[in-house]
Amino acid sequence: MDMKKMMRQAQKMQAQLAAAQDEIKDMTYEASAGGGMVKATVTGEMTLQSISIDPVAVDPDDTEMLQDMVLAAVNEALRGMADLSNTRLNAVTGGMNLPGF
Numbered sequence: 001m002d003m004k005k006m007m008r009q010a011q012k013m014q015a016q017l018a019a020a021q022d023e024i025k026d027m028t029y030e031a032s033a034g035g036g037m038v039k040a041t042v043t044g045e046m047t048l049q050s051i052s053i054d055p056v057a058v059d060p061d062d063t064e065m066l067q068d069m070v071l072a073a074v075n076e077a078l079r080g081m082a083d084l085s086n087t088r089l090n091a092v093t094g095g096m097n098l099p100g101f
Contacts, residue, residue: 013092017092017093020088020091023044023088024044024084025043025044025045026044027043027081027084027085027088028041028043028044028081029080029081029084030077031073031080032076033069033070033076034057034069034073037053037056037057037069038053038054038057038066038069038072038073039051039073040070040077041077042074042080044084044085046081046082048074048077051070051073051074053066057069
């Protein structure tokens, strides 16, 4: 394989990775807990965008259950976004583990 062709392929992959990363930044992932009583949405930049709590879930005598549902929803949303991001990046890299991505 000639060096020029390899360099062109590397540049093409780099451009595709940059485009995929831009797409991921615009993605959101929502997860819920407690049968949908608590919903959390995270962005592709792995930040919490919103939390929605059904008023039925608010029991002043059992705040621990609400705390557990919030944690479960946020953690599931973060896991889901990580999986979604990895899937998108793997589509570009063909599953190659590239440092920094």
